[in-house]
Amino acid sequence: MGADIVTVSTDTKFVHLAWKKSEKELANVRYQMGADPTGKVARMFGVYDENTGLALRGTFIISPEGKLLNAETNFYNLGRNIDELMRKFKANLYMSRKPNEVCPSKWRDEGDKTLTPSAQLVGKVHEALRS
Amino acid sequence: MTATETTRVVRLGEVVPDFELETYDPVRDDFGKFSLAEQKRKGRWTILFFYPADFTFV
Numbered sequence: 001m002g003a004d005i006v007t008v009s010t011d012t013k014f015v016h017l018a019w020k021k022s023e024k025e026l027a028n029v030r031y032q033m034g035a036d037p038t039g040k041v042a043r044m045f046g047v048y049d050e051n052t053g054l055a056l057r058g059t060f061i062i063s064p065e066g067k068l069l070n071a072e073t074n075f076y077n078l079g080r081n082i083d084e085l086m087r088k089f090k091a092n093l094y095m096s097r098k099p100n101e102v103c104p105s106k107w108r109d110e111g112d113k114t115l116t117p118s119a120q121l122v123g124k125v126h127e128a129l130r131s
Numbered sequence: 132m133t134a135t136e137t138t139r140v141v142r143l144g145e146v147v148p149d150f151e152l153e154t155y156d157p158v159r160d161d162f163g164k165f166s167l168a169e170q171k172r173k174g175r176w177t178i179l180f181f182y183p184a185d186f187t188f189v
Contacts, residue, residue, distance in 0.1 A: 003176035006165050008152065010186045016155035017187035026157075031180075034152035034165050041150050047181050048138035055181040066146045066167060066175040073175050075181055089178060 003089055005031040009055055012037050045075055059085055062093055104129065 010119040011019075016033035020026050034041070034097060036055065042048035047058035048099060061070035069092050074080060094110060101114040108116055142152050147160045150186040170177050 003178050004153065004165075005180060006154070007180045007182060013153045013155045015185050017162075020155065020157050023186070030158050031157050032163065032165055033152040034154050034179075036152060036159075040138070041152060041179075042181060043138040044148070044150065045179065045181070046139055052183075054183040056183070058179070058181040060177075060179040062167070062170070062177040062179065064176055065162050066149075066153055066171045066173065068141050068143055068145055068147050071143055071153065079188065087177070089157045089176070093176070097180055 002093060003061075006032055006034045008034040008036050008041060010036050010039055030080060039130065045071070061089055061094065063092070 009016075013033070013035040016035060020029060020033065036040075036042055037050040039053065039055070042055040042058075045058055045060055047056040049056055056076065057074040058080070059070070059072045059080060060068060063069055070088050072080075083102070087108055090109060091107055094114075095101060095103060098114070101116050103112075103114055107114060113129060115125065121128055147167060149166070149171075151167070154163045155161075156175045160181050167177065
């Protein structure tokens with residue numbers, strides 16, 4: 001897919017191993033499972049809950065240059081939509097190749113309508129999205 | 132890092148300071164290390180996916 005996915009919780013790598021091996025839902029999991037028992041990394045991204053010692057459901061996309069391009073956090077009780085994460089990742093990948101273009105809300109994949117901000121686009125987004 | 136030491140939260144558009152995490156790598160079935168510095172060196176995209184705890188729903 002072009003990105004390295006790392007899942008992170010405040011569990012240790014030993015617990016990650018035990019969970020991976022016991023939970024059948026994780027049978028096909030291939031990504032690295034990161035251990036952040038001190039919460040240092042979770043704090044860095046603003047998702048450490050000081051009251052519980054746990055990390056909230058935060059998702060972050062970091063470019064090859066190390067720039068933080070996307071941040072989204074859900075509270076404990078709401079799962080994430082992987083299709084939306086993939087949409088955001090594909091859009092960031094596309095825009096890294098086409099830095100003059102932007103991906104509107106309905107952009108889903110390569111070939112979909114993008115916008116190129118310019119003086120001509122001001123007040124004409126409606127027309128541009130339907131051209 | 133001590134509890135009193137404050138960590139500044141990274142904002143969108145900023146370069147994330149280098150950090151490392153110990154990992155369990157299911158593909159190799161072994162422990163390993165994730166390093167953001169190495170990702171930058173190799174020119175790789177990274178998606179960090181935080182969740183509250185193992186043995187809960189993700």
